[in-house]
Amino acid sequence: MTTNTDPLFREDAYLAHADATVAAVNERGGIVLDRTIFYATSGGQPGDTGKLIRPDGSEIAVSGTITGGSKDEIIHIPAPDAPVPEIGEKLKLVIDWERRMKLMRMHTACHLLTVICPFPITGASVNEADSRVDFDIPDQTYDKADVTEKLMQLVTTDHPVFTRWITDDELAANPGLVKSKNVRPPVGTGRIRLVCIGDEGHIDSQPCGGTHVRSTAEVGGIHIGKIEKKGRENRRFRIRFGPLPES
Secondary structure (H helix, E strand, O other): OOOOOEEHHHOOOOOOEEEEEEEEEOOOOOEEEOEEOOOOOEOOEOOOOEEEEOOOOOEEEEEEEEEOOOOOOEEEEEOOOOOOOOOOOEEEEEEOHHHHHHHHHHHHHHHHHHHHOOOOEEEEEOOOOEEEEEEEOOOOOOOHHHHHHHHHHHHHOOOEEEEEEEOHHHHHHOHHHOOEOOOOOOOOOOOEEEEEEOHHHOOEEEEOOOOOOOEHHHHOOEEEEEEEEOOOOEEEEEEEEOOOOOO
């Protein structure tokens, strides 16, 4: 039996603190709360880390966050030897905000890259210092300097980034919203979350459950560190923070 968690981060990715109640503790000590600001590993974005503060002021370090029996069950993994809270206990939630912000900037940068390279996505991974997006690209003329320049144009123009919800039927009527070649967004709940960039989403709109910055300017300086050949047409683009190093 799964215990659902209200994912506060889906509506407000900038919540760094919140209060919650322990709903369950599984056989491995994983902590399930009635609601959370901790993002669970999914869609190439790693789960949040941070801490849970108990009423007596003691802390439970959270070393990771994952989903359980369903996407709606979010499990907070305590660090080794951390105390286990009681069901019904009230906790204060604090995420590692510096880490989360880096992941949000990187995730939004990955979405921008899919605008510059409008090809089927075969894989992606968001990390704090080096993220990647893999594409099937028939055109092999892309180079890292050119892609970096186009990315930074989108960043410095400072487009808004926001989310909206559509129905399963709306997604079916607009299959071009899905950029992944092999992974389809989950359907059946009646609604799909879109992450949109630009006024009315005119720069980009695609299904995504991850956390993002509020505007492209918040991404900051980024560059393509490397373009790797992974197959006859498959190319891996690595995104890194900071300006493109001089050759």
